[in-house]
Amino acid sequence: MNSSALIHALLDGVLTGSVYALMATGLTLIFGVMNIINIAQGILVILGAYLSYTLSVHFGIDLFAGLVITIPTLFVVGIVVERFFMTKLKGPERTSMSILVTYAIALIIEGALNMIYSINDVQLKAWYVNQSFRVFGLWIPYIYMFGFFLAVALLGALYVMLYRTRFGASIRASLADQTAAALIGINVKRVSTICFGLGVAVTAAGGMVYGATNAFNASTSYDLISRLLTIIVLGGMGSLGGALLAAILMVTLGDVIAVVWSPIWSTPTYFFVLVIVLSLRPQGLVGKLSVREA
């Protein structure tokens, strides 16, 4: 085993992990506020990647500049999905029904993407995807660093919004107790809609960075969603800090295991850790067992 490979693994864990954290934050936000598990999050990441692809290939728009278009677009997609489908889900079966409904939505989007873009793999192109810089004697493509800064900036913005604004306070109140939130005048329905929009909007940024660092097609979404789900389960469903911690942990662990042992063991080891953590802390690393009163 060589140490530069290990440094590389750690570096990749933090750089790539932050992007996963961004995508998972959207998922955990939606779950926390609405009790909805959005299985479509994976395909929405791919949708975001394809939108960036179209803008860059057909319109010559830079991947990062294109986010000005793709983030609002996916925000609107989220709002529409929430208004048309999620508001119909009521009662105690809401969470399990949401899995089925969002899975159906995922299949529809997947079919549409296959039709439009074919099933051939593509990857986003830009100078910062091809060119690398040197750190600790390693060559790292610029996109990893840019993607990291993007994720940190967006997570930071989300944090400021949540903890420093009135709207953020209404989200945190709704996260904790919807009835209590409603009784102080928070419009929980509106908060839910906007949270769903925000939760989906982050996939535009996540998808762009993912698509620039990986070859993808629509079916890549299955791998993505299973990773995202395990991240939010490990972090604690509905916990934003937990999603960040678990994402970085997952990617770093996978990379380190691949280096010191074998890539074959990356995923099993992560799931082993997941099982151990959950058996000790069923609520996840940062989660709480009873956030809401029954």
Add this chain to the structure above:
Amino acid sequence: MAESTAFLRFEGIVAGYGGGDVIKGVDFSVPQGGVTCIVGPNGSGKSTLLKVVSGLLRPRLGQLWFKGTPLVGLTPREILQLGVVQVPQNHSLFREMTVEQNVELGAFLLKDRKVIAERLKNVREIFPIVAERAKDKAGSLSGGQQRIVEFARCLMLEPELVVLDEPSMGLDPKTLRLVFDTIKSMNSAGRTVLLVEQNARQALRMSHFAVVLENGLLRLSGSGSEVLNNPEIGALYLGGSIETTSKAVSPAPSEL
């Protein structure tokens, strides 16, 4: 009570949760300026009735008038804006937020920082705990302390009508007295109080008007002492039904 003088009036309210009706047609009026108490056995629909008042539950039939304004169909937010606030049966503080943040959120509907600061100051004077434990997480307070902070939070809107669902639930006798005293002083400060209580005797003693709810229907109503001294209410809580005790005409035992 004449329509014009009714402060809050329930008119043929029928409500439930999708299954059968829980509230099966309730009519009564809450007089302005007093304490009105709803008593009744577990599961009789008291909380359900209060959810109709706060707008959390839309009744299937009937209307609810607050000072002549129909409330049915309004959102909880709109009902708050009319001056009706509610403290629910379960603890409703945001446990991860500080006491002060919780109380400030009581003024969520207000935009003016100056007004909010002014009200926070008033509330601190009435409830010292709001200042003493300002930076502590609400979840770290005892049940009774949380109740007091909930009261403080609900007063931030300076409501005309305060609706309380079993405020004394789970409190020791001393805290219970404090909670009841607080309710009395809220009332003396000019706020009308509508309250559900299981500590029926104590609650009825301070009530100007009271109703007994059984199985979604009103069985009795009258002044606090009338209900307190009615032989049927004792029977209700002993599990008997009104029919079997209706022949009982002897006055209620004096300790009631």
